[in-house]
Amino acid sequence: MIHSIKKYIHKRPLLSLLFLLILTLPITLHFVFWGLVSLKAPRYQGEIRSDKLTSKATVIRDEVGIPHIVGEDAKSAYFALGFTMAQDRIFQMELQRRIGKGELTEIFGEKLIPSDQFLKSLLLKQTAEIYANQTKHIYPEAWEQLDWFLEGVNHFLETEPLPIEYTILGIKPRPFDRVDAISFLFYMGFSFAEGIKSDSLYSIMESELVDRSASELFPRYDFEPNASILESQPGFKKLTSNLPIPNVNPKNDLKGSEIKSSLSRSNKDITNLKQLVTFVSSLNLPIEPLEGSNSWLVGPSRSASGGAVLANDPHIALSNPGAWYEAYIEYPGYENYGYFLSIIPFPLIAHNRDKAWGLTMLEQDDVNLYMETIEAGKYKSGSNWKDLTYYKDEIKQKDGTKIPFEVAITNHGPIITEHIKGYKGRPVSLYWAHHHLDNPLLDVLYKMGKSKSFQELDSASSMIGAPGLNFSYADKNGNIAYYAVGRFPILKSGNPRKILEGSTGENDVIGYVPSKDNPKIINPKNGIIVTANNLVTSGRLPGLGKPEGNWQPPDRFQRLVGILETQEKWSLEELAAIQNDTVSSFAPEYLEILFSSVKEPKTLGGKKVLEILKNWNFEHFPESQGAAVYDVFFYITMKELLIDEMGPEHFELYGDMAEYWNAYRRFIRNPNSNYWDDLRTVGTLETRTDILNRSIELTARYLEKNVSASPSLWKWKNLYKIKHPHPLGVLPLIGGVFNIGPLPSAGGAEVVNNLKYKLMKEDWTAMAGPSKRRVIDYGRFEESVTQLPIGNSGNLGSPFYGNLVDDYINGVHRKILYSKSQVGDGKYRLEFQPK
Incomplete structure (x- = not known):
């Protein structure tokens, strides 16, 4: 042939x-x-000359690509930082500014028009223009340093080859300016997507359910004891835990009550709310909001080194490049080793020899949706009709043509339903504290980096209007402290968990909890402070009462508290190991209920499911059978419990929220809930026991179909992967070159190593997780450690592209090189000189 x-x-x-x-x-x-x-590979060695430079700066890259920037003055240091970041992240920076300003259509085409319309409706560009163009700033030097940083970025654009992404898309970047940077900084406060979805879904389910309570689906912490930051911190010593404690060298096998609203809804309103939910869920945003985070502080009395220790791992959507750019910067009077957004010159998270700070999302409810009454350019507010205001912009398409854009604004905020295709219901406006308060984020970041004490850091961070953040602080003097920052809105009628009526004025925000009354913990006697996006306090805040929020499930917080109570002193190595912990803290209670309820399975597959669960150690490692069986069983039981009430679309949307996990904890503890009855079986009244027994058999079928017919291959690594997707990873033929993964890994949802997947979509590829990990020990400062998920560079031609992914998967921390003696000559050296 x-x-x-x-x-x-x-x-x-x-x-x-x-x-x-x-x-x-x-x-x-x-x-x-x-x-x-x-x-197009970046030039890491040699000399850069510019007439923008006023003195010399040197950039030394260490063995893994972390730049150590030392400038003879601030201007040269920030110029070098801007140039250096652009070498590694210029295409990411391009996307960041386009996200902040709603300009994605220009490079990705008409499919992104709805995303741009939504982003422009958030008024990020408008508020950025206001701050950027002010004649007086709180700290004028912060804006001057931003300008110097942008000069370095633009020098790169003028003199260096651009990475391959620009060639593929056929675009030429314009110079970067202040509005580009600040628009994206404000976008990172966009932590309220869950609030939009949950308030809408609550309203829909409340209208549709019969003989069921919507509040059971959205319980938040109504039934959770021992899970609040202020009241539930670890004690001194409690050596009574039935859960495994993390190994110092973890061996990975791979190198309430409802508040009534005045809103009365018609069927038509609910139909259109479904369109709102569908729209928000389908938005194609290349960078997702923050997903969670862990942080804990250990005081000198509880640390083996005798110094204060900070451990922090913020959780963000996985991506390539990653969320943070890791760098050291020094000039006379200033030094910080930090984690930067690649379009901002000041680190959001940092440390130096004096102090260290980290952050997690506070998750307080600073977002509300309002149904508006609008006629002839006016909106109803109480007994008055007021004029709408408008923000006008345009959307530029790939061919250069422009689409006019206009968003109407009420006293609550912008109308976000105006550009939803096919939406014909009452207009819905978005209230976000960011639009109603001073929010000088750039000035805050500048001042935080310059602060010398926890009082100064608290004073600087207290200027934040939104988003809500938990700040963790440790310093060389042995102080540890926690601050809740961001504002808590006070509503006239109280804060329900659904869409509000906007026309009466009865649901309006009438004030905010004063920043001085935000929750704080400073040098507690127990010596440890833990946060994990959990309820900030079970008590009351002045003028507000019990705070509402989109609190993440308490599993991670309770697991961390449980670990840290088991011994009095903790070493740096032990605290680093905890960041890789994969134990499901709810599993023992959950499985005890299962084992006491379940009958002998009828099939061999069902019997194998039960056998594996009985022998599982609650950990999520790649070779674990128990992890695969447990997570599938969790999903199947949740589906059998709720799919009959919610339907497939609402059930899938529900999976995008923390509430499904909070609700399930309550459901599994409550055999009397009406939800256990399956509405699909007319004439039969199912119980919790019935659903659990059914789910055992369905779990076996699912694993046999989707993993293997052989139970010996029901392993976590054969079901679950992690992936760091690139924005161009969807392209045919070459897209896979840009993505990193999917790869087997330890981790799972709502464990400390919180690598979360889209459960209700049956997508077992982790889409969010720790965006960096670090442990700073002031008793052993130069031995402090960190992890960066895939490395610093997003340039495909760089030797540092994806160079750290194996360490991340295997939970390997590396030493932070801080001092000049630690850095030495480095791997590459780039000199910046005045022309």
């Missing part, structure tokens, strides 16, 4: 040439592509 083909081609030279081209085309394209990538 092959001989016949050769003979046929030999007689026809043109066909022979064509056949040869077809055979060699993939190889040719491969070399052309990687040749272009190599030509």
Whole structure:
């Protein structure tokens, strides 16, 4: 056969040439592509000269690509920082500014028009323009330093080759300006997507349920004891735990009550609310909001080194490049080793020899949705009709044409339903504290980096209007402290968990809890402070009462508290190991209920499911059978419990919120809930026992179908992966080159190593997790450690592209190189000189 083909081609030279081209085309394209990538690789050695520089700066990159920037003055240091970040992250910076300003359509095409409309409706660009163009700033030097940083970025654009993404998309970047940076900084306060979805879904479910209470689906912490930051911190010593404690060198096998609202809804309103939910859920945003985070502080009395210790791992959507840019910067009077948004010159998280701070999301409810009454350009507010105001902009398309854009604004905020295709219901406005309060985030970040004590850090962070954040602090003097920052809105009618009536004025925000009354813990006697996006306090705040929020499930907080109570002194290595912990803290209670309820399974598969669960150690490691079986069983039981009431679409949306996990904890403890009855089986009244028994069998079927017919292969690594997707990873043929993963890994949902997946979509690829990990020990400062998920560089031609992914998967911390003696000559050296 092959001989016949050769003979046929030999007689026809043109066909022979064509056949040869077809055979060699993939190889040719491969070399052309990687040749272009190599030509566009960043220049890490040599000399940079610019007339913008006023003195010398040096950038030394260590063995893993972390830049250590030392400038003879602030201007040269920030210029060098901007240039250095652009070398590694310029395309990420391009996306960041386009997200902040709603300009994605111009490079990605008309499919992104709805996303741009939504982003412009958030008024991020508008508020950024206001702050950027002010004649007086709280700290003028902060804005001057931003300008110097942007000069470094723009010098890179003018003089250096751009990475391959620009060639693929056929775009040429314009210079970066203040509004680009501040728009994206405000976008990072966009932690309220869950609030929009949960308030809408609550309202829908409340209207549709019969003989069921919507509040059971949205319990938050109504039934959770021992789970609040202020009241539930670890004690001194409690050596009574039935859960495994993390190994110092973890061995990974891979190198309430409802508040009534005045809103009365018609069926038409509910129909259109479904459109709102569908719209928000389908938004294609390349960078997702923050997903959670862990943080704990250990005082000198509880640390083995005798110094204060900070451990922090913020959780953000996984991506390539990652969320944080890791760098050290020094100039006379200033030094910080920090984790930066790549478009901002000041670190959000940092440390130096004097102090260290970290952050987690506070998750307080600073967002509300309002149904508005609008007629003839006016909106109803109490007994008055007021004029709408408008923000006008335009959306530029790839061909250069422009689409006019206009968003109407009420006293509550922008109307976010105006541009939803097919939406015909009452307009819905978005209240966000960011729009109603001073929110000088750049000034705050500048001052935090310059602060010398926890009082100064608290004073600086107290200027934040939104988002809500938990700040953790430790210093060389042995102080540890926790601060809740961001504002708690006070509503006239109280804060329900659903969409509010906007026309009466009875649901309006009438004030905010004063910043001085925000929760704090300073140098507690127990010596430890833990936060994990859990309820900030079970008590009352002045003028507000019990705070509402989109609190994340208490599992991680309770697990951390449980671990840290088991011994009095903790070493740096032990605290680092805890960051890799994969134990499900709810599993023992959950499985005890299961084992006491379940009957002997009828099938071999069901019996195997039960056997594996009985022998599981509650950990989520790649070789674990129990992890795979447990998480599938959790999902199947949740589905059998709720799919009949919610339907597939609402059930899938419910999975995007923390509430499903909070609710399930309550459901599994409450055998008397009406939800256990399956509405699909008319004439039969199911119990919790019935649903658990059914789920055992369905779990076996699911694993047999989706993992393997052989139970020996029901392993976590055969079901669960993690992936760091690149914005161009969806492209045919070459997209896979940019993505990192999917890869097997330890971790799971609502464990300390919180690598979360889209459970209700049956997508077992983790989409969010620790965006960096670090432990700063002031008793052993130069031995402090960190992890960065995939490395610093997003440039495909860089030797530091994806270079740290194996360490992340295997839970390996690396030493933070801080002092000049630790850094030494580094791997590369780039000198910046005045022209």
